[in-house]
Amino acid sequence: GDSVTQMEGPVTLSEEAFLTINCTYTATGYPSLFWYVQYPGEGLQLLLKATKADDKGSNKGFEATYRKETTSFHLEKGSVQVSDSAVYFCALLHPMDSNYQLIWGAGTKLIIKP
Amino acid sequence: NAGVTQTPKFQVLKTGQSMTLQCAQDMNHEYMSWYRQDPGMGLRLIHYSVGAGITDQGEVPNGYNVSRSTTEDFPLRLLSAAPSQTSVYFCASSVGVPDTQYFGPGTRLTVL
Numbered sequence: 001g002d003s004v005t006q007m008e009g010p011v012t013l014s015e016e017a018f019l020t021i022n023c024t025y026t027a028t029g030y031p032s033l034f035w036y037v038q039y040p041g042e043g044l045q046l047l048l049k050a051t052k053a054d055d056k057g058s059n060k061g062f063e064a065t066y067r068k069e070t071t072s073f074h075l076e077k078g079s080v081q082v083s084d085s086a087v088y089f090c091a092l093l094h095p096m097d098s099n100y101q102l103i104w105g106a107g108t109k110l111i112i113k114p
Numbered sequence: 115n116a117g118v119t120q121t122p123k124f125q126v127l128k129t130g131q132s133m134t135l136q137c138a139q140d141m142n143h144e145y146m147s148w149y150r151q152d153p154g155m156g157l158r159l160i161h162y163s164v165g166a167g168i169t170d171q172g173e174v175p176n177g178y179n180v181s182r183s184t185t186e187d188f189p190l191r192l193l194s195a196a197p198s199q200t201s202v203y204f205c206a207s208s209v210g211v212p213d214t215q216y217f218g219p220g221t222r223l224t225v226l
Contacts, residue, residue: 032213043118043204043217044157089156093212100145100164101172102212104156 002027006090006105013080014113021075021108023064023090031092033057033066033073034102038087047075047088085112116140120205120218127195127225135190135221137205143216145208146188147172148180150201151220157204162212163188195225 007022025033032051036044048057053068062077073090090105121136139146147162159172163182177199179191188207192199202222206215 036215041219043219044206044215045217046214049214100162100211101159102157102215104158106154106156 002031002092002094002103004090004092004103004105006088006108009087009107009109010111011108012111012113015082016079017112019075019077019080019084019110021088021090021110023073023075023105025071025073025090025092025103027071027092027094027103029094030068031094033064034091034093035062035064035073035075036089036091038089038107040086044089080110080112082112082114085110118205118207118216118218120203120221122221123219125221125223127192127223129195129197129225131195133192133195135192135203135205135223137188137190137218138186139188139205139207139216140186141207141216142185143207143209144185145210145212146182147206147212147215148178148188148190149204149206150174150199151204152201160190160203192223197225199223200225 003026034049035047037047038044048059050057050066056065064075087107089107091102118139144165148160149157158174161180163169205218208215
């Protein structure tokens with residue numbers, strides 16, 4: 001079945017460092033791919049998404065490119081801030097999935113030190 | 115526009131007790147869902163609804179009931195609480211299929 005694998009955390013970086021959080025997926029066809037972020041004590045919120053191969057999603061300085069050839073959707077940011085400390089979730093959805101179920105990764109905790 | 119609201123924020127139950135977690139949204143979204151979040155396991159779908167009067171099971175439905183009598187409300191009922199149901203519960207909604215979901219702030223439930 002479909003699955004999403006994220007790099008294990010926590011990931012600890014210093015402020016202004018470059019960030020990469022890896023996400024790979026297993027799915028047939030062409031799913032839509034998402035990154036959600038959960039700040040401490042809050043619910044999840046959509047960070048960015050991509051719906052077809054080679055699409056790049058971007059928001060708040062974060063980017064991710066839908067790579068069909070490597071089945072990946074890695075999250076990147078050029079210069080992280082303390083306020084980026086959160087848990088990041090990668091997810092996929094098949095538009096034709098009649099069960100309407102998002103498939104979630106386990107989440108990666110990011111800690112940014114000043 | 116309050117978005118998705120959940121009550122209560124925290125709850126402690128004894129084994130065997132029942133309770134209802136409330137969820138409401140004011141965005142006229144058709145799709146609503148309930149997830150549980152456990153450490154290291156991401157989110158797991160409990161139940162979902164694609165519109166008023168229509169509900170279906172997700173990945174982990176056992177021990178939970180839902181109903182959807184209005185577009186706005188989607189309560190989750192625990193029939194007989196067990197320690198394995200200790201978790202953080204999130205309600206979410208979206209316009210149609212769960213493309214862009216809007217999450218509530220969560221309910222932290224502890225079952226003793």
